[in-house]
Amino acid sequence: MSDIQSIKIISTEVVNVPKSHVVYVIQVSTPIRTWTVKRRYSDFISLHSELKSSVGKEPPGSLPAKHWSLIKGVGDEKLIRERRILLEQYLILILTNKDPSFRQSYGFKDFLSVPSNTNPSHPSSVNFTSQSWLLEHTSLQNLLRSARSALLKRDALASMGDSVASRSSSIEAKKILKEASQRIHTLENALSLDSMASMGEGEKKRRYEMVEQLKIERETLNRMSEVGIRTSTSAFSRASEPSGSSSSAFAPTGSTGSTGSNGGSLNSLPGGFPQGQQISIGRTFGVKSPPQETSETRPLDDRGLLQLQVQKMDNQDDQLKELSKLLQRQKQMGEEIHQEIGEQNDLLDEIESGVDKTGRKLGKTKRELNRLG
Known part of the structure; x- marks a missing residue:
């Protein structure tokens, strides 16, 4: 594992399980990665005792004294902030001390959750x-x-x-x-x-x-x-082409000129096609096409057309009702899926909390075994 470059206590959190206590979020940085680890004040006390036992002398720094207000409750923000600063200084003193035995000890690395290489070359x-x-x-x-x-x-x-x-x-x-x-x-x-x-x-x-x-x-x-x-240069290049080159893509060979609805030539309009390149247009945008008779409406009079229109509208209303019911069912299914995912996330959070708790207990057990060894 690469040498640790910096240690900072970036924040504090209040944890209510098993009872209310403060945990300190420690950020550890190496040349290739950065991670965080959470430790409470009692973990710092265990670390201090282990360093003293394993190295054989007092660590370079001293821990802040206990406060009854922090033992009884966790609401004193000022004391928590002061203790956070002192605990960070304690870790920095261990990291920067001339004697490397403290920062190279197993207890210190385990406290910071530093992965250890069993074979540095692999x-x-x-x-x-x-x-x-x-x-x-x-x-x-x-x-x-x-x-x-x-x-x-x-x-x-x-x-x-x-x-x-x-x-x-x-x-x-x-x-x-x-x-x-x-x-x-x-x-x-x-x-x-x-x-x-x-x-x-x-x-x-x-x-x-x-x-x-x-x-x-x-x-x-x-x-x-x-x-x-990935850029949009192709779109820019097409937009920058002259109008003659772009219109040629739309104008079929041998097409005849066309006039707009007002009788004027499209080529005479501002931004129109250049002379010699004309297109035929079947429908002008914005102009309504005249109504067309169908085999269903041709034999009907005005009253029959009105009845047919009412019937068509009723059919459309029925179809919209069916579509609304389908959307309501899909909405209900989505809400049930959302609720199920929420419950599963809660279960995963509980499992993760249990894993973290077990990890802390294993770390504490390792430190005790190291002290005994």
Whole structure:
């Protein structure tokens, strides 16, 4: 795993399960990726004790003192903000300390959910945990969005005539897609490692489907990058052609001149066709054609025509009622599908919450085992 470049506590959240407490959202950045991890104050205390035990000396920083107002409740925004600043300074001191033993310890990396390489020469052997796997998947989704944005920017710049910037965006998109391909392969291989053996078959199948979605998105973006720049230059070139060349596409050879409804020649109108190139027009736009008799209306008098019109309108009303009923049924089906999807999303949120809770417990157990070892 690449060295960590920065650590920031970007926000705080109040969690009511199992009881109200504050969690700190930590953003970790490396040269190739960025992810977030949530930790509560008790996790910082466990980290401090583990660093002291594993390294054999006090960590370079000290934790802020406990406050009864934060233990009893979570409504003191000022104390939460002050503690957030002090906890961020604590992590930065560990990261920038001259002694690398603190930041290289297993407890510190596990606290930040840093994936560890069992074999640095083969990136496919990254040993993910259940939680860090999900973080990597989210990071890959953001990476693919960046590639799509770069391709759209390439097309926009090309339409504006800025070929240099357009080519730069194209190169950036291809570079992002190359990195995404390697990381998707790593993410897929991680599902077969021993660290994922405790995962249920249903959850593992769901994660394989998540990887397939990433592959589909990557292939779509690869095709976009290989097809080339999409611009509307062909439409501009057609619009810029002289009227003579465009009219020749519509005028058949040997066609005779035509007059408008007012008796004037179409060639004499402003913007009309050039001399020598005339077209025949069967109907002038905006002019109503005279009514035509049919076999159904020909034998009817005025009263019969009125009755026929009323009958036709009644038939149309009946058809509209049937169409309205059909649309109502489709609307009802859509609402039921929406409700079902909402319930399934709630179930998925509960499962994800349970997975995160289990991941935290496993992390705490690992730290305890490391302290005992």
